[in-house]
Amino acid sequence: MPVVSFSIPQIDTKSNNRSTTTTSSSSSSGFDLRSPLSTLRSTTTSYYHPSYCLSNSIDVDLVLSSSDEIPCWFAINKSKLFGHTDIFKSVGLEQLTPDHHLPLVQLGESRDVIELILTCSEADSIPDFTKIEFNVLVSALEAAADKYKLIHTEKICLLALGAYCTTNPVQVYTLAIHYNCKWLAEAASEHTLSLNINHPDYQDILTSEGYAPLMELHxxxxxxxxxxxxxxxxxxxxxxxxxxxxxxxxxxxxxxxxxxxxxxxxxxxxxxxxxxxxxxxxxxxxxxxxxxxxxxxxxxxNHIRKRVDLSIITIPKTQIH
Structure with missing residues (x-):
């Protein structure tokens, strides 16, 4: 299903005779991941996110790197974010540990997606979703739910998707079905009534399990x-x-x-x-x-049912939000 993609980036973990000196690192197309992080801030090939730089926290024990052409780094405490330390190994990402320096982990997500995930993970912070693009929100949902198992972030992203029921009803409906979010699937389905769901553009988005109740409604x-x-x-x-x-x-x-x-x-x-x-x-x-x-x-x-009847498909009750 094109809307929902689950890909885990393959990280090259071979050393390839990397040098630990700043000079040899900067002469290549990118910095050596085993170089001291203190020498790599604010450069043309990488930079720290202003809200997640080393000086912002005394308990930083991990640095995340975005997948952008110019990587953005996020200095965080992994226990606050993931609750345990082996999350990267569990999703197939290699945690590189330079001698006497912080681990630097290359993620497959962009700066915007990582920033949204981190903000959602903070107990006292809610992102301003009016400034977040739909595709960024979807990518953050997929990464949080399928790769990093961040349940709290997943629920926040699903809640935020409700604002897109009128503009992206088929996409939101399909995501809601995939993530077993009943209320969101019902809300989005009502806004598909003016659409021809058999159009190729929508057929490319809808899954078989989501198409059946939607067609039944229409x-x-x-x-x-x-x-x-x-x-x-x-x-x-x-x-x-x-x-x-x-x-x-x-x-x-x-x-x-x-x-x-x-x-x-x-x-x-x-x-x-x-x-x-x-x-x-x-x-x-x-x-x-x-x-x-x-x-x-x-x-x-006006009293005819306007929302899907999800009883015609199997959604585990324990997974419905």
Whole structure:
């Protein structure tokens, strides 16, 4: 699934006769990871993040390096972030330990993603998600949940994704299904009603487990709206005979016109109201009754379920947030 990617960077752990001197390090395309970190700050090939530099904390025991062309370094205390010291080995990342110096670990994430993960991990800090791009948020979620097992950060990222239900509903819905976040999947599904989820762009995003309940929702709304229209019967009395005869064909045209789950009843009814002006003239009461029928159908359609029924797929209850 293109939206959700789980790749662990392969780190070259061979020494390749690396020199421990600053001179030989700077002569190459990048610094030697075993060089003293005190000699590597604020250079053209790497720099410390202003909020995570060595001077900001007395208990720094690890430096993370971003995957950017010019790496950004984050000096942190690994126990505060991960809770235990073997997290990098558990995800296949090698922890390089220079002699008498801090370990420097190369991560596969960009500066923005690492910064977001670290901020979410701090108990007294919540990121300003209005300034964070959607793709950065998704990357942080994937890294926190799938690679580093940071449950608290995962939940914060999922909560922040709720703001993108209107702009990126299919992507948010797919992520919510993948991470077993029921409330987010339901919220995002409502904003897919105006979309053709069979379009190739969305088919490339949706997983099979997410597509089934979403398609069921779309088809259910269309089917239910048609049933509401077909259930309306107008008695053939003397006063309503003209409207009754008109409704026989009009109702069928309305049913045929319902082909998407957004159910804009006012738009669907417009051609019938224009036609009724001619066919029901001069009976103003019949025309007024037709408007009442439209309002009744609209009100009933407004109560049709707008969110997915996740009971048709298997999501472990213990994993639903």
């Amino acid at each position: 088809q259910y709304r269309i089917s239910k709206a048609k049933q509401i229209i077909e259930a309306i019967m107008i008695p053939k009395t003397k006063e309503s005979l003209k409207l009754s005869n008109f409704w026989i064909n009009s109702s069928q045209r309305l049913v045929d016109r319902i082909d998407n789950p957004i159910l804009n009843i006012d738009e669907i009814f417009k051609p019938e109201l224009h036609l009724a002006i001619q066919e029901l003239n001069p009976c103003l009461k019949s025309y007024s009754d037709l408007i009442d029928i439209r309002d009744q159908i609209r009100n009933e359609c």
